[in-house]
Amino acid sequence: MNPVNYLYLAALLFTIGATGVLIRRNAIVVFMCVELMLNACNLAFVAFSRMHGNLDGQVIAFFTMVVAAAEVVVGLAIIVSLFRSRHSASVDDASLMKL
């Protein structure tokens, strides 16, 4: 199959993720959408790697997974601590600093 199709899929997934970040209210769901964007990037890397016939893209995909895992650790810690002190993970409720 033509690898370009995977690029279209990657762009689509990335757009879905970005849209989700912008319209969802729950911090966990927003965060999952960010992860979807990172995975879309991975798909693009692997597809480009196949097109160019070198392994750089695949190596980066591994790094991205590790980075995403580290981000989950940090992000969930922050979101859970917010949830425990407010009993809500809604990003709209977090508005103490609104002018």
Next chain:
Amino acid sequence: MSATAAVHSLWTTAAADPISKIDAPKIEYGQLAPILIVVGAAVVGILVEAFVPRRTRYYAQLFVAVVALAAAFASVVALAADGYATTKAGIAAMGAVAVDGPALFLQGTILLTALVGLFTFAERRLDPEAHGNRVDSFAAQAASVPGSDSEKKAVKAGFTTTEVFPLLLFAVAGMLVFPAANDLLTLFVALEVLSLPLYLLCALARRKRLMSQEAAVKYFLLGAFASAFTLFGIALLYGYSGSMSYATIAQVVDGTVPEVTPALADTMGNDVLLLVGAALLVMGLLFKVGAVPFHMWTPDVYQGAPTPVTGFMAAATKVAAFGALLRILYVVLPGLRWDWRPVMWGVAIVTMVVGAVVAITQTDIKRLLAYSAISHAGFILAGVIAATPSGVSSVLFYLAAYSFVTIGAFAVVTLVRDAGGEATHLSKWAGLGRRSPLVAAVFAVFLLAFAGIPLTSGFAGKFAVFKAAAEGGAAPLVVVGVIASAIAAFFYIRVIVLMFFSEPRPEGPTVAVPSPLTMTAIGVGVAVTVVLGVAPQYFLELAGDAGVFVR
């Protein structure tokens, strides 16, 4: 042939030639020493956290962090003295890290600001003692719910979050790599290594914990969102050029790449990949420097984060991110100059104007400084746009001058306190100059430097940046910059007038007497501000010598 081998040969074939040995990577440990020292010390800090008893942890952590930052700075100076900033500049670690003038200059700046920032992190005399234990600006136990019994127990037991020291070191390590990264993968990893500890540090305030957690969530979600865009930009640039290395991408952009494979010939012709990829990548970096329209996080995060963290973040992150932005624009995308310059013109103009105008309406000192940071990002962008060697060196000088002013200003903010912790509302600062003339005078010096009044470092920096921009053919930008500076001067002067020429309130805040740690931080800030303002020549020459990127 034995039976086993015969069966085996059904699904394997002998390699035509024995697999050639993979060469061990060549790592220049000496040239990478600043980074390695800081990472190593951060790991040692984690071990200290695990094995050293709680009572002595603070001192052990502080010792490790100070020694590491000082040693790393010494090795930066040694490398520069050895000529790695000029004649011996080159690429280290198999093409991953550049060791050249801008990298070393910015690493030195980051390490010094981190050292000064570390002193404000370690300050333990501002808050009143809790149950006989000295406390710093960080939560007793970050995991306990604000106002809960477990938090009260943690405070009573005298816990402190000493993890902030290794977190600071990890963030510094990321910042050291960020402006020196010479391939896109290293850039991305450095971006995450510098961001993740900062997200955590933002959530760790001792007072106003809900606000601090809220700031951390906002910073984290928006930061992760921005780095996803950066990563997609990297993916598209990789797709365009088939390589991660800055030099190769630059060659492909210029069309001077020596060897063109059919796949590369195919993607090279596709300008959409290049333009969209470059735009997304630069967008991620503009988010980090807090340029309009990617500045939305700045005021909330600066206000909510513990003030020492705000100061460190405002100073060091900006230095690192502008370093990376310079390298991307000057090394990777010079061939695309006619495309990125108009866009950056727009970004610089709106950043300067929006930062200065919105700051006028602010009533919280930390938010005010946040908007001031935004407008300063605009001024620095004016130097970036110059696209000349003097543009690079003026940006380097501005960053060095700006970072010390910022960290000093936020250190002063930690001193003005009332019963609820820091008194950040501007109305509470009324008459501060009559109660504590020295603190108010020091803060006035920082504000004048922000405003760019002559004889302060802010003036020397702004002059260098605007001069470079005018020489680089961006004269209208200079006009906008000067107008924005005038608007900005209005609200800086307003704070000074408020401090010195209004009656102090009877129930106003008091100024805490800090330990020598914060005094050093503020003293260094004032000294650098005045020295760079009165005699900037030596440092301008230093930045001028350091202004050439290796490719």
